[in-house]
Amino acid sequence: MAYATLDELKGRLDWTLDEDELRIAAGALEDASDLAASYGRDWPEATAPRLVKTLVLKASSRYMRNPNGYTQSRAGDETLAWSEAHGRDAGTVYFTREEIRLLAELGGRKPTLASAPVAAWESKVRPGTGGLVPVDYSGDRFPLFSDDRGPW
Structure with a gap:
């Protein structure tokens, strides 16, 4: 060919x-x-x-x-x-x-940037946080799934 x-x-x-x-x-x-x-x-x-x-x-x-x-x-x-x-x-x-x-x-292969949600094995969203944890430097909250014992 x-x-x-x-x-x-x-x-x-x-x-x-x-x-x-x-x-x-x-x-x-x-x-x-x-x-x-x-x-x-x-x-x-x-x-x-x-x-x-x-x-x-x-x-x-x-x-x-x-x-x-x-x-x-x-x-x-x-x-x-x-x-x-x-x-x-x-x-x-x-x-x-x-x-x-x-x-x-x-060929339709343009370089792109994508994100994928990542979670630890058997983790769950803590009630009231919606999966958000505090970020020290800005006060905003960052999406991160954690267990019931603490935000990390």
């Missing part, structure tokens, strides 16, 4: 791919599509948002242009350098943080 075709990827590259590069490009498209599904959601190929295809093509073409993840290369003294910015992803198909955020939003 790939969200983009090999012909679409070839259209983004400025050279003609040989047989080995075609095989690598097909693998890059599959890897990028798998990552897109894991960061976003597993869309059916026919109904995937257009931006998913764009991001898959962008990650695949980035990999095809620089498969080893070099950030610096010199011909004179054979100097090569890798960046720590992408860490373990250097030399692989990867999405940037912004691309991951976009995929998550497209």
